[in-house]
Amino acid sequence: MSRLYGPKGWTLIGVLSFIVFVVFPVLSLKTSPDSSFHLSQYWVTLIGKVMCYAIVAIAMDLVWGYTGILSLGHGLFFALGGYAMGMYLMRQIGREGQYQSDLPDFMVFLDWKELPLAWWNSDQFWWCALLVVLVPGLLALVFGFFAFRSRVKGVYFSIITQALTFAAMLLFFRNATGFGGNNGFTDFKRILGLPITTSETRIMLFVQTGIFLIGTLLLARWIVTSKFGRVLTAIRDAETRVAFCGYNTVHYKLAIFTLSAVICGIAGALYVPQVGIINPSEMSPANSIEIAIWVAVGGRGTLTGAILGAGLVNFGKSYFTQAFPEYWLYALGLIFILVTLFLPQGVMGLLKKKT
Amino acid sequence: MRILLILLFFAAAPVLAIDKGAVEKLASGDNDEKIVAIAALLAEGDPEAAAVLAKFAEGEVVVEGKVVEVVVNNRLRSAVTDALAALGLLSPERATRLEAAKALAGGADAVMLPLVKKALEKETDADIKPLLELTAASMEMKGGDKATRIAAIQRLGTSNSPNSRTLLSEAATDADEDIRIAAQKSLREVQGKLAWGERAGLLFAGISLGSILLLAALGLAITYGLMGVINMAHGELIMIGAYTTYVVQVLFRKTNYFDWYLLVAIPASFVVAAAVGMILERVVIRWLYGRPLETLLATWGISLMLIQSVRTIFGAANVQVENPAFMSGGFQAFAGVVLPWSRVVIIVFAALVLFSIYLLLTKTRLGLFVRGVTQNREMAACVGVPTGSVDMWAFGLGSGIAGLAGCALSQIGNVGPDLGQGYIVDSFMVVVFGGVGQLAGTVYAALTLGFANKFLEAMSGAVIAKIVVLVFIIFFIQRRPQGLFAVKGRAVEA
Numbered sequence: 001m002s003r004l005y006g007p008k009g010w011t012l013i014g015v016l017s018f019i020v021f022v023v024f025p026v027l028s029l030k031t032s033p034d035s036s037f038h039l040s041q042y043w044v045t046l047i048g049k050v051m052c053y054a055i056v057a058i059a060m061d062l063v064w065g066y067t068g069i070l071s072l073g074h075g076l077f078f079a080l081g082g083y084a085m086g087m088y089l090m091r092q093i094g095r096e097g098q099y100q101s102d103l104p105d106f107m108v109f110l111d112w113k114e115l116p117l118a119w120w121n122s123d124q125f126w127w128c129a130l131l132v133v134l135v136p137g138l139l140a141l142v143f144g145f146f147a148f149r150s151r152v153k154g155v156y157f158s159i160i161t162q163a164l165t166f167a168a169m170l171l172f173f174r175n176a177t178g179f180g181g182n183n184g185f186t187d188f189k190r191i192l193g194l195p196i197t198t199s200e201t202r203i204m205l206f207v208q209t210g211i212f213l214i215g216t217l218l219l220a221r222w223i224v225t226s227k228f229g230r231v232l233t234a235i236r237d238a239e240t241r242v243a244f245c246g247y248n249t250v251h252y253k254l255a256i257f258t259l260s261a262v263i264c265g266i267a268g269a270l271y272v273p274q275v276g277i278i279n280p281s282e283m284s285p286a287n288s289i290e291i292a293i294w295v296a297v298g299g300r301g302t303l304t305g306a307i308l309g310a311g312l313v314n315f316g317k318s319y320f321t322q323a324f325p326e327y328w329l330y331a332l333g334l335i336f337i338l339v340t341l342f343l344p345q346g347v348m349g350l351l352k353k354k355t
Numbered sequence: 356m357r358i359l360l361i362l363l364f365f366a367a368a369p370v371l372a373i374d375k376g377a378v379e380k381l382a383s384g385d386n387d388e389k390i391v392a393i394a395a396l397l398a399e400g401d402p403e404a405a406a407v408l409a410k411f412a413e414g415e416v417v418v419e420g421k422v423v424e425v426v427v428n429n430r431l432r433s434a435v436t437d438a439l440a441a442l443g444l445l446s447p448e449r450a451t452r453l454e455a456a457k458a459l460a461g462g463a464d465a466v467m468l469p470l471v472k473k474a475l476e477k478e479t480d481a482d483i484k485p486l487l488e489l490t491a492a493s494m495e496m497k498g499g500d501k502a503t504r505i506a507a508i509q510r511l512g513t514s515n516s517p518n519s520r521t522l523l524s525e526a527a528t529d530a531d532e533d534i535r536i537a538a539q540k541s542l543r544e545v546q547g548k549l550a551w552g553e554r555a556g557l558l559f560a561g562i563s564l565g566s567i568l569l570l571a572a573l574g575l576a577i578t579y580g581l582m583g584v585i586n587m588a589h590g591e592l593i594m595i596g597a598y599t600t601y602v603v604q605v606l607f608r609k610t611n612y613f614d615w616y617l618l619v620a621i622p623a624s625f626v627v628a629a630a631v632g633m634i635l636e637r638v639v640i641r642w643l644y645g646r647p648l649e650t651l652l653a654t655w656g657i658s659l660m661l662i663q664s665v666r667t668i669f670g671a672a673n674v675q676v677e678n679p680a681f682m683s684g685g686f687q688a689f690a691g692v693v694l695p696w697s698r699v700v701i702i703v704f705a706a707l708v709l710f711s712i713y714l715l716l717t718k719t720r721l722g723l724f725v726r727g728v729t730q731n732r733e734m735a736a737c738v739g740v741p742t743g744s745v746d747m748w749a750f751g752l753g754s755g756i757a758g759l760a761g762c763a764l765s766q767i768g769n770v771g772p773d774l775g776q777g778y779i780v781d782s783f784m785v786v787v788f789g790g791v792g793q794l795a796g797t798v799y800a801a802l803t804l805g806f807a808n809k810f811l812e813a814m815s816g817a818v819i820a821k822i823v824v825l826v827f828i829i830f831f832i833q834r835r836p837q838g839l840f841a842v843k844g845r846a847v848e849a
Contacts, residue, residue: 150835152832152836155585155651170821174819286776289655292652296652326663333659333663334656336655337639337660340652341642344649
């Protein structure tokens with residue numbers, strides 16, 4: 001345990017866990033809506049959302065910050081996890097949809113008579129939970145296997161993962177693909193039989209996301225401090241040399257890439273019930289690149305930095321898009337440029353310099 | 356105007372007696388009777404009947420010297436408008452006749468048959484006569500006795516228009532066996548002729564898409580292929596070229612030289628995009644040489660800012676760029692295949708741009724420097740090449756070509772702030788597929804992908820075609836990371 005973090009680190013994690021698991025739920029459920037301490041549903045959703053992004057940022061940091069692989073496909077893994085969960089949530093609507101049919105509304109609308117094969121068993125939570133892990137994991141495993149085996153690396157890898165994401169987006173935009181086309185999935189009613197919009201369910205999802213975030217952080221920390229993690233860092237800094245030392249770099253890269261994709265998928269699955277919608281625009285190449293900038297803002301190769309970066313950029317985004325919607329893209333563009341030019345170590349590097 | 360012409364023409368012709376009964380029906384019959392009356396008058400195809408119909412269209416019928424007001428509802432109006440248009444077949448003006456014949460060829464009512472036959476007797480024009488014959492045949496094929504129908508079917512078999520194919524495939528399932536057999540035979544003949552036209556059309560579509568991809572990717576082949584800079588804002592430089600064309604076009608709209616605006620727009624879009632590119636190189640990209648992943652992120656940031664600036668200046672909606680007159684329309688190269696002039700011009704333009712870049716890179720001093728810096732930066736610097744400014748000029752060149760691509764794209768599609776986003780993935784795929792480091796690969800890759808896309812599109816629809824092509828490239832890169840044409844090297848870390 002002490003290998004992962006020093007006493008200071010553990011205290012910080014403890015305090016944060018206390019806030020997420022105890023303070024926020026109490027503020028949300030036990031205070032009256034008029035009280036100035038009340039945590040409104042808007043904030044619960046926003047913080048929950050940002051925690052999901054922070055999980056993705058950690059996954060990205062593992063492959064980019066520690067292993068040096070800039071994947072522009074993480075938005076795809078995130079969305080696939082979201083879609084797998086979305087399928088289950090769509091089935092949970094039952095007959096309460098607009099058309100009062102057993103089929104999801106969009107299928108009725110398309111005049112389909114039965115569920116397509118991909119929806120097999122999708123009313124079972126365990127099956128969809130399995131898909132959340134398996135679909136992004138298998139895709140990453142197969143894609144990564146071919147890519148790393150033929151030594152596709154650097155920018156090449158970034159570009160072809162971007163093309164993969166783009167192709168998937170086009171695929172999911174089609175109505176005939178069977179996942180709701182342009183509109184995706186929305187209007188969820190229940191999860192595991194519980195109504196999805198009540199404060200209690202929201203807080204439950206919120207706390208689960210928090211648990212998973214802290215779990216991911218500890219897992220990632222454990223990985224990067226292990227021997228395996230040190231090999232990853234070595235691959236980032238001098239892959240050929242590591243290979244000459246007798247390590248099969250393909251296996252290392254494949255393992256971390258797949259793990260990272262699975263983490264993204266789970267984050268996506270936690271994200272969808274909280275924001276209540278999933279559609280193909282989540283797969284747009286822009287989203288995947290944004291994930292990279294969260295990590296860059298926080299500081300590559302520092303897990304805390306990834307969380308910090310995801311938080312800073314996304315709270316900034318939700319502030320800007322409300323206060324000055326015109327200027328958010330300028331701000332985001334500037335962040336991209338300034339961070340790469342002047343802050344290669346990100347905010348964490350800045351903090352370290354100060355101390 | 357057309358009606359006036361017809362009236363003038365008919366006024367000069369000898370006056371014949373027209374069907375009094377039909378005129379009376381027009382005035383006082385119910386709607387069904389009126390339709391029959393219109394057909395009867397049309398069949399006479401003479402000037403007086405036309406005059407009566409023209410008056411009727413305006414809501415008046417003259418019966419025995421008295422004007423009777425009639426209500427013309429939508430159904431009657433469309434019947435009488437069709438009839439008047441069809442009467443254009445008898446006009447002395449060739450253009451009017453051709454237009455009427457084309458309108459009828461699109462789908463004519465059986466009541467027009469007498470008129471068409473009458474027109475056919477007089478017609479001598481080589482363009483109009485076959486059209487009329489087809490129209491007559493297709494009308495005869497639908498009704499009438501068996502012998503006439505079979506004769507009509509056989510005549511349709513000699514045509515090469517897609518319309519006859521549709522008609523014949525309907526007849527090929529007719530209840531009567533003789534007709535069915537005749538229709539199937541004719542259908543095979545027509546399809547044989549059409550297939551060549553379609554293949555040629557597909558070929559053209561492939562070359563056309565290939566030329567567009569080539570234009571979009573050529574600039575990238577220089578900035579990424581030769582210089583190794585990952586410019587994610589390349590698509591936005593294309594967009595800037597398109598918007599520059601738009602601005603030039605707006606300025607020219609007030610003058611009399613609108614058709615010549617491209618002469619200004621082409622250099623302008625090159626210069627503006629090149630200037631933006633050179634500023635970017637000086638301010639941002641130059642500090643990131645040798646750090647490709649950071650370059651990718653920084654240039655993505657630039658692209659976001661460029662998109663938002665264009666939105667702020669021109670608005671988020673698409674803007675309209677009008678073609679000059681010589682680029683609008685098209686010409687019929689094969690049966691049923693119309694090639695738009697704009698596409699033809701773009702193919703020629705792409706070839707010219709390619710040739711100029713080739714000359715620039717191989718025959719000029721700048722080209723020599725660019726190639727030198729690409730091959731060995733340190734050595735080039737040692738022998739006195741100003742590598743810093745060569746980088747800037749080369750990047751400017753690549754960006755300028757992106758601007759040219761934007762100018763070309765503005766002629767065939769929508770111009771909006773998101774224009775570039777649609778091309779960035781495609782252009783990178785072309786460059787990577789062709790092999791980084793030389794131009795020939797880019798040309799082959801662009802054409803290959805253009806053809807592949809169009810052929811797949813013909814089989815399975817546009818979106819699936821695009822997905823298949825992307826997935827194909829992804830796997831191709833994994834089999835052959837160096838692309839179609841590799842620059843040979845010995846380095847371990849290529």
